[in-house]
Structure formats: C-alpha cells, structure tokens
Amino acid sequence: MKIMNIQDLIRPTIKALKPYSSARDEFQGVTDDMVFLDANENPFENGVNRYPDPQQNKVKVLLSKIKSVPTKNILLGNGSDEVLDLIFRAFCEPNKDNVITLPPTYGMYEVLANINAINIIKVELSSSFEPQVNKILEAVNSDSKILFLCSPNNPSGNSFKVESIETLLNKFKGLVVIDEAYIDFSNEKSWLERLSEFPNLIVTQTLSKAYGMAGIRLGVCYASEEIISIFNAIKPPYNVNELTQQHAIKRLEKEDEVTNEINKIKVQRKLLISELEKIDFISKIYPTDANFVLVKVDDANKRYDELIQKGIVIRNRTTQPLCENTLRLTVGTKKENEILIKALTDLSGLTKQ
Ligand SMILES: *Cc1c(COP(=O)(O)O)cnc(C)c1O
Numbered sequence: 001m002k003i004m005n006i007q008d009l010i011r012p013t014i015k016a017l018k019p020y021s022s023a024r025d026e027f028q029g030v031t032d033d034m035v036f037l038d039a040n041e042n043p044f045e046n047g048v049n050r051y052p053d054p055q056q057n058k059v060k061v062l063l064s065k066i067k068s069v070p071t072k073n074i075l076l077g078n079g080s081d082e083v084l085d086l087i088f089r090a091f092c093e094p095n096k097d098n099v100i101t102l103p104p105t106y107g108m109y110e111v112l113a114n115i116n117a118i119n120i121i122k123v124e125l126s127s128s129f130e131p132q133v134n135k136i137l138e139a140v141n142s143d144s145k146i147l148f149l150c151s152p153n154n155p156s157g158n159s160f161k162v163e164s165i166e167t168l169l170n171k172f173k174g175l176v177v178i179d180e181a182y183i184d185f186s187n188e189k190s191w192l193e194r195l196s197e198f199p200n201l202i203v204t205q206t207l208s209k210a211y212g213m214a215g216i217r218l219g220v221c222y223a224s225e226e227i228i229s230i231f232n233a234i235k236p237p238y239n240v241n242e243l244t245q246q247h248a249i250k251r252l253e254k255e256d257e258v259t260n261e262i263n264k265i266k267v268q269r270k271l272l273i274s275e276l277e278k279i280d281f282i283s284k285i286y287p288t289d290a291n292f293v294l295v296k297v298d299d300a301n302k303r304y305d306e307l308i309q310k311g312i313v314i315r316n317r318t319t320q321p322l323c324e325n326t327l328r329l330t331v332g333t334k335k336e337n338e339i340l341i342k343a344l345t346d347l348s349g350l351t352k353q
Contacts, residue, residue, distance in 0.1 A: 002170060005198045006226050009145060009174060011093050014234060016317075022237040024054050042350045052242040059218075059245050062252035069192055071221050075231045076240050079204045080181060080219035085112055086231045087202065091145045092118045099146040100139065102131055104155055104320035106179060109148045119143075129156035130287070130325060131164045137171055152182040155317045155328045157288030159188040171197045175227075179203045180336050182290035184210030184262055185269075192222055199224055209291060210262050213251060216244040265291050269331045275341045276329075280348045292330045299327040303347070310343045 007015070023039035024030075030091045042049050060071040077083035092099065094117035101214045102125050108216040113120045121144065123136045131149065138146075147168060151160040169176050178191050180203055191203050202223040218240065221231065251258065269291065276285050276295060281303065284296035300318035304327060307314055315328040331337065 002198055002200065004173075006199060006230075009091050010230060011089075011091060014090050014230065017233060020237055021231040022054055023052070024051055024114060025237070048242050049057040049198075050241065050242070051244055052238050054237050055241050056245055059240075059248045060253065062249060063220060065322055066255055067190075067192055067222070069195065072225045073222055074230060075194060075221040075223070075228050075235070077219040077221065077235070078239050078244075079208065080204050081108060082235075082239060083204050083221040083231075084177075084179075084221040084280070086235055087146060087175070088112050088116045088118060090230050090234055091175060092116060094118065097143045097145045098141070099148065100134070100136060100144060102150075102153075102154075104129075104317070104323050105148070105150045106154045106181075121198070125156070127322065129153060129158050129322070131160055131168065133164050133167050133281070136168065140172065140174075142173075144172075147172050147174060147176045147217065148178055148179065149176060150179040150181070151188075152180075152186050152289040154181065154290070155292070155294055155315070155320065155323065157182075157294050158286065158292045159186055159289045159337055162188075164175055168203075169201060172200070174252060175202055177204060180205045180216070181209055184258075185266065185291045186289040188289060195222060195224070199226075202227060207248060209252070210265075211251060211258055212261060213247065216247045218244055218248050221257075223302075239284050253343070263329050268334060268337055269293070271334075272329070272331055272337045272341070275337075276344070279344045282344075286326075292328050294323070294326050294328050296314045296326050298325065303327060307340075307343060310346075312340055314340075 013321055027038060037050055041051065056076045059076060060074045063074060064071045075083065077086065083326065098121050099113055099121035100121045100123060104123050110120055121139050123132060126132050128303050149160060149165060151165065152158060180190055183190050183205060190199065195201055202221060205220045207218040208215065273293060276282055276293065279297040282295045292321065294317065300316050304314065304316040317323040317326045317328050321339065322325040
C-alpha cells in the first residue's frame with residue numbers, strides 16, 4: 001500500500017479553517033417526535049419546510065450498499081461539478097498550484113481550474129486516446145496537486161488501461177481523480193474496489209448518466225475518510241436539497257430498474273454501432289465503454305448542420321485535440337437511434353453493402 005501525507009497537500013487556509021456549524025450539525029439525535037425550534041424554520045408542514053439532512057445519510061446508506069463502500073468514504077454534491085470544485089478549493093492554492101488534464105477530455109476540469117486561478121498542465125492522450133504515462137510524469141512539478149483521469153473518457157468513450165492508471169497512482173505525488181461518470185456502462189471494473197490501496201485516489205461518479213437523474217443534480221465522491229472529512233469541512237452545509245435526496249432515495253431503492261435500463265442502452269449501443277458501420281461518410285467508429293459513440297466523418301461541421309436541419313442534435317467535437325471531424329453520438333432509445341440512423345442513411349445516399 002502506498003504511504004502518503006495528505007495533510008501536506010491541503011491549502012494552508014483550509015487546514016486552518018473552522019467550519020460553519022449548522023443547527024443540524026450541533027444536534028444530531030433526530031427522531032420524528034421531537035420539537036425542533038433550533039433552525040428558524042417555518043413550522044407549518046409542506047414537505048420542504050425543514051432543512052435537509054446535511055450529511056444525506058439515507059442516500060449514502062443506499063449508495064454504500066450498491067457500491068460496497070462504507071458511508072464514511074462518501075461525499076455528495078450538487079452534481080459532479082460541485083464535487084470537482086470542492087477538490088480544487090481544498091487542495092489547489094490560487095496562482096500557485098497546478099493540475100494536469102489529458103485532452104481531449106471533459107471540459108469542466110479546465111473551466112474549474114480557470115475559475116479557481118489554478119494553472120493547467122495539458123498532456124494530450126495518445127492517438128488511441130490512452131494516457132502517455134511517461135510524458136505525464138515528466139510534465140508534473142512540485143506544485144502539481146491533482147491529476148484528472150476520465151475513464152471511460154469523454155468524448156472518446158474508451159476506458160484507460162489499468163496498468164497506466166496504476167502506475168500514475170503509484171508515481172504521482174499528488175491526488176489522482178478518476179472521473180467515472182460512465183462507469184456503469186463499462187465492462188471494466190470500477191476503481192472503487194481499490195480505494196483503500198491508494199490514499200491519493202479520489203473516484204467521482206454521478207447520478208446524471210446511467211442512473212437517469214441529470215435533473216436532480218447529484219454527484220458522488222469516494223475517497224479515504226481523511227479526504228472526505230476535508231471536503232465536509234468546506235462544503236456548503238445543506239448542499240444537497242431535500243427534493244434531490246428524496247428522488248435519489250426512490251431511485252436507488254429500485255436498483256434493478258436502473259440495471260435494466262443500462263442493459264437496454266448497452267444493447268442499443270451495439271446495434272447503433274453495427275448500423276453506423278454502413279454509413280459511407282463515417283470513416284472511423286472509436287471503441288466505446290460509455291453511452292455514447294465518437295465517430296470520424298468526412299466533414300463534421302457539415303454533417304452536424306445537416307442533422308440539425310433534420311431535428312437531431314448531436315455533439316460536434318471537431319475543435320477538440322485529436323478529434324478533427326468527429327461527432328459524439330449519445331445512445332438513445334431504440335426509436336431515437338432508428339431516427340438517427342435513417343437520417344444518416346438518407347444523407348449518405350449510398351450505404352456500404
Ligand atoms: C456528464 C459528466 C459528468 C456529470 O456531471 P454532473 O455535474 O454530475 O451532471 C461528470 N464527468 C463527466 C466526464 C461527464 O461526462
């Protein structure tokens with residue numbers, strides 16, 4: 001097991017912080033028959049007149065069961081965006097520290113770095129969208145605090161090689177965030193299983209994709225108890241609202257429904273890929289472990305506009321590094337995918353036999 005001092009990585013201001021103590025933090029033995037006159041709430045019941053549980057305990061207990069991770073290793077946020085922002089604010093000193101990103105990847109890491117005045121060291125993925133481990137290790141310096149690995153990667157769709165991630169976890173002296181937003185569509189194992197092996201590992205997941213709850217905004221962070229307690233000290237006290245918690249609980253209690261939908265999406269993914277192979281202006285379909293497919297076309301801007309004309313919105317990724325003339329297609333329902341394929345077939349005019 002890797003030995004590492006997390007305390008050395010925390011920003012000095014955060015280390016010295018005395019967190020806000022909410023009414024619900026100060027009294028926790030909540031039972032339904034008590035009289036609550038501590039938080040200046042309106043006492044008339046309407047379903048949301050009380051502050052939500054600041055620790056989202058019921059949601060965490062369900063996640064803990066599903067993911068086999070103790071609740072003390074879980075932090076919830078208002079979408080992954082909030083979770084990622086907390087990571088920056090806890091560990092990266094503005095105008096001094098830096099983070100490493102591996103383009104092409106999820107755009108939020110860079111936006112959050114810019115918001116927080118953190119330098120970015122970019123080390124492009126290889127042409128097969130794999131991390132270039134040696135180049136990454138050569139590029140880092142003593143101010144490098146976080147390495148972002150998105151696996152399966154958005155927009156390429158592939159999962160990174162286990163050995164590459166392992167080497168980076170072992171050799172990088174800062175924190176390694178593995179963004180597993182698409183892990184539930186993947187055939188690879190989650191890094192959650194190995195959380196206790198790497199003190200510098202943070203895994204982020206979300207209810208926005210496979211769990212079908214983008215609208216409620218619930219992001220999940222898994223890490224050592226030490227790291228989670230730092231985030232707890234700086235998160236807004238009631239960062240996950242009552243309605244979000246209620247919706248999440250209902251959904252997580254019906255985990256088999258989620259699994260069923262994921263399986264349907266995987267079947268559709270396979271079907272969609274086999275149909276995309278017949279479109280003559282698609283020259284490459286990149287391997288995917290996610291609920292989307294990146295394809296290379298003859299002219300991404302032109303094909304994007306043509307699809308918009310037909311009422312179909314996809315993502316044009318042509319301006320991203322290594323992604324010239326690529327389009328990212330989300331796997332939809334059977335019907336939606338058929339509409340997409342029909343449009344592509346019509347545009348292509350002649351399909352490969
Ligand atoms: C969609 C996505 C997320 C999810 O973000 P939320 O804020 O939880 O909706 C996170 N990371 C990646 C790579 C994504 O593609």
